[in-house]
Amino acid sequence: MKLYQITILLCLLSCDGGQSPAPASPDPANETGKPHYLALGDSYTIGQSVAPDERWPVILADELKKAGKPVATPEIIARTGWTTRNLLDALEQSPPTGTFDLVSLLIGVNNQYQGRNMEEYRIEFRQLLVKAIAYAGDDAGNVFVLSIPDWGVTALGEGNRDHISSEIDNFNAIAKDECDKLKIVFIDITGTSRTALNDPTMIASDQLHFSGKMYRLWVNQALSRVKQLF
Template identity: 60%
Template sequence: MLLSSCKSSPDPAKPGNNDTGSGLTYLALGDSYTIGESVSKEDRWPMQLAAALRENGVAVQEPYFIARTGWTTKDLLDGTQNYHPDKPYDVVSLLIGVNNQYQGRSIEEYRSQFHDLLVRSIGYAGGNAEKVFVLSIPDWGVTPFGESVRKRTAKEIDNFNKVAKEECDKEKILFINITDISRTALNDVSMVASDNLHFSAKMYRLWVNETIPAIKPKI
């Protein structure tokens, strides 16, 4: 699960050439939402985003993923520590924090580690913050799995997202709010994956639709 009760150990990415073909290079950083727990590889939101960009006339390669189910901000920092690509990425996305909330990690810890991830993301983009964007943490409390803690989860997710937005503003990084979209799953089971916890390809498509007009002018 995205919120793995059994914490997933970091899996540091191996350094290598990030240019594997024609088009913009894209690095997707995150947790289970980014890696697409309970959906096919093609249905992951970064994969759908790349496909949608191509449909909009932007040549972009298949995303390179550094993400794992259960990862917190600390796990993602560990997972990227030894990753040193040969050249900067043209696009870098970051979506992280749901497991910090689920595990009861502190807001202060999240702020510090999230800021470090923003700095690292900018580095992967060759120092250009305009090539980086962040998606807000979706609200898993609207899923059947989260029913018993729905109100508390919503409040805590909002608090974490407030911090993420503040840190993005400091670094002049685009912050895209998809949390409200995720909450539409409360009344639409087709937005939830078969595990009753993660979101479906249909939901991820809505995130992509929100993202495209925001990032296209920047890339």
């Protein structure tokens, strides 16, 4: 990988890119009585390099409305570059208030990128699942997890794709195992993310994250299962 690519990669994976941790506050008049949705994660959840309406939790909320199951505008707690530890720390410092009818979690790509220990990931990921259940009114049935997508298919992953893919699979195996133990729905979108290798429109302009077009595919894959959760 060339030096300038490495520099860009370090910035995009470790900086917040100016992204706010959540969309603009919704109009309370339009949110009354709607189920509340909390989305926890990293750059994929906050939608690095895509417009706010292209974030996958926002797309999901829109599709749920179309399916006759409207939810309030998602509360998103996510930052580009966050590991499981970063997300845990953020939740300790500023925990979300109230009870949520739906909680999602997508986290781990930065653990993989930073070479963090997989057993550490298991411990911290489980802690996040426990928190997610608590936010969902102690109901694991209202929580779902998306698998870690494979950033190795991007231009900045070129030259190291097999290694990245193998490690992503290992981290996802841990996530699925922990979800199974707590009876939390685990939705594997990693294979879908790998289709971007042959479709540049699935990649965002930064050449590292995914586009709104890819996020919509994740939502299409998850929608039928999510509709059954609340």
